Amino acid sequence: MKFFLGVKAEDIGRKIGLSKSAVDSRIYRNKKNLKESARSLKLGVV
Incomplete structure (x- = not known):
């Protein structure tokens, strides 16, 4: 919602x-997990 819809x-x-901080924490953790998954797939994400 935050990135695709701009909410x-x-x-x-x-x-x-x-809370806002809980949402921010979940976004941070999930972006980190996606980045690690992309690295393991060697998609060229740093």
């Missing part, structure tokens, strides 16, 4: 019942 973390949090 702010605060609005996402309100919609799913989490």
Whole structure:
């Protein structure tokens, strides 16, 4: 929602019942996991 629809973390949090910091933490962790997965697949992501 944040990257594809441009929705702010605060609005996402309100919609799913989490704080802004919880949304930001989940986004950070999942981006990190995606980056590691891309590295293991050798997609050229640094």
